Amino acid sequence: MAGSAHATLGAASRERSRRTSAGSARATWPLAAVAGAFGLAQLLLVPPGLGLGWDETVYVSQVSGHAPATFFSAPRARGVSLLVAPVASWSSSTALLRIYLSLLSGLALFLALRAWRGLFPVRVLALAGALFASLWVTLFYGPQAMPNYWVAVGALAAVACFLRAPADRTALWGLAASAALMAWMRPVDSVWATLPLLGLGLARRHRRALLVLLAGLACGAAEWVVEAFTRYGGLARRLADGSAIQGGLGWHLAVVDQLRSLGGRTLCRPCTGALPHPALAVWWCALPLLAGLALAVAVRARRTAATALPLACAATAAFPYLFLIGYAAPRFLLPAYALLAVPAADALLHLAAPRHPRGAARPAAPPPTARDALPARPPRPAPGPAGRPPAVRRPRPARRPATRPILAALVGAGLVAHLAVQLVVVLHTVRSTDTAHRAWARTAAELHRHGVRPPCLLTGHEAIPVAFAAGCSSGATAGPNANTTTAGIIRTARRMPVATLVPAGSEPPGYARHWTAVPVGRVRLYYVVPGAGS
Numbered sequence: 001m002a003g004s005a006h007a008t009l010g011a012a013s014r015e016r017s018r019r020t021s022a023g024s025a026r027a028t029w030p031l032a033a034v035a036g037a038f039g040l041a042q043l044l045l046v047p048p049g050l051g052l053g054w055d056e057t058v059y060v061s062q063v064s065g066h067a068p069a070t071f072f073s074a075p076r077a078r079g080v081s082l083l084v085a086p087v088a089s090w091s092s093s094t095a096l097l098r099i100y101l102s103l104l105s106g107l108a109l110f111l112a113l114r115a116w117r118g119l120f121p122v123r124v125l126a127l128a129g130a131l132f133a134s135l136w137v138t139l140f141y142g143p144q145a146m147p148n149y150w151v152a153v154g155a156l157a158a159v160a161c162f163l164r165a166p167a168d169r170t171a172l173w174g175l176a177a178s179a180a181l182m183a184w185m186r187p188v189d190s191v192w193a194t195l196p197l198l199g200l201g202l203a204r205r206h207r208r209a210l211l212v213l214l215a216g217l218a219c220g221a222a223e224w225v226v227e228a229f230t231r232y233g234g235l236a237r238r239l240a241d242g243s244a245i246q247g248g249l250g251w252h253l254a255v256v257d258q259l260r261s262l263g264g265r266t267l268c269r270p271c272t273g274a275l276p277h278p279a280l281a282v283w284w285c286a287l288p289l290l291a292g293l294a295l296a297v298a299v300r301a302r303r304t305a306a307t308a309l310p311l312a313c314a315a316t317a318a319f320p321y322l323f324l325i326g327y328a329a330p331r332f333l334l335p336a337y338a339l340l341a342v343p344a345a346d347a348l349l350h351l352a353a354p355r356h357p358r359g360a361a362r363p364a365a366p367p368p369t370a371r372d373a374l375p376a377r378p379p380r381p382a383p384g385p386a387g388r389p390p391a392v393r394r395p396r397p398a399r400r401p402a403t404r405p406i407l408a409a410l411v412g413a414g415l416v417a418h419l420a421v422q423l424v425v426v427l428h429t430v431r432s433t434d435t436a437h438r439a440w441a442r443t444a445a446e447l448h449r450h451g452v453r454p455p456c457l458l459t460g461h462e463a464i465p466v467a468f469a470a471g472c473s474s475g476a477t478a479g480p481n482a483n484t485t486t487a488g489i490i491r492t493a494r495r496m497p498v499a500t501l502v503p504a505g506s507e508p509p510g511y512a513r514h515w516t517a518v519p520v521g522r523v524r525l526y527y528v529v530p531g532a533g534s
Helices: 002-045 054-061 079-088 094-114 122-133 136-141 148-164 171-185 187-203 207-231 235-245 255-263 278-300 304-323 330-352 404-449 463-470 486-493
Strands: 457-460 473-475 498-503 516-520 523-528
Touching (some): 002 404, 054 079, 079 094, 079 148, 079 171, 094 122, 094 148, 122 136, 122 330, 136 404, 148 171, 148 187, 148 207, 148 304, 148 330, 171 187, 171 207, 187 207, 255 278, 255 304, 255 330, 255 404, 278 304, 278 330, 278 404, 304 330, 330 404, 404 523, 457 463, 463 498, 473 486, 486 498
Parallel strands (some): 457 473, 457 498
Antiparallel strands (some): 498 523, 516 523
């Protein structure tokens, strides 16, 4: 009898495991679908042939054989360079690099959303992924060699793993990896994004999770800290130089600057001009309202931590870019958008779909025991009046509020309009960016036509991206990318081709006044080729 019971228990356990695996697969396919659609949308909306941008050339040049490494300023970290190295180290194909980053960014989004399973329903996570992935700034920067998207998915995964760590020790590995990813890409941003996690770890004495988080941040930032002492004169000096390059960290109200950049301005510095059309900023202004609603729903449902913690991390991640720098770039807020996506999706579904009274999930069934494996007796019917069968009470169906269909229709219409706006902006941004990149390519072709070929040196206006396209080194005597002197440029001109780009109507630097000059688009090219009689 005991052996039969244990055999039945084993069969029940195997059946339960099989059903759990099948349920897990069903729970992840919506997240995989969202991530796959995100990767495909990048390839369709941001053409793989789109040339590298200014900052991209800096990161890619560190590992590429196409051109000499560009000057690496103090705020930058080498995470992106290492991320693109598997492709950029042996191929100069921009299209191949874009495809690689599109696939990798889709996979990263899937893993970050998957980390939230068990904290929110799958439909909330799928909508959260769709909301974040459909933003024009996410679509535009996902396939680019830039660090902000990777900080965003790292922060999203880190918060989920921190929440799951007390009950799931395997989440500690995810916490360490996501913290290292953030610090690997942007060490200072990783600290801002994890401040609430650090504070909660100290206050609630989540010692294991706190130590793992600190270890992940330290591992990711180790190279940046070591480089600070070997190349920049120490950690304090590197932080100070980084602050100076960003215009000096201090109290700057950049909220309006971020609003101005919502129309597709990849860099708003100086950030002047009119605000974009209100339709382009509705989603941005709705985020605080959705965050407040999500927090109210979470408090009522007694699951405050899962909503309050990503909201707090979003606030600290956005704070320096809203209040401490004097310019704006939409990509700076990508970590905040990723962290806000889950609470915002929860709030939208609360408006559009019926919920249980307190929104609490049903408790999981306990594991089967030997007693559970035995066949149960059928319950005895309650005795009724003589000659009559027992009365059966049927529960009354819950009434749906009359306003629920209206709210659902409004939410659906709002999401469709939001998606249309994001598509318009991303297409506009791609067109304007492609125009600028094609101008750099034409200038590089003119350099080659006039004999300025590798090895060569290029200085002046937009020298960094044009130099990378031409295969030259870039140089500057002043500004955040200063890496040479006037005397050094003159010495270089005696042994290799040197050119400088000057905006139309401006005077050339003193060392180039007697060089050959030709107009190239909106700039004027001054160049000298040793031994060519120029």
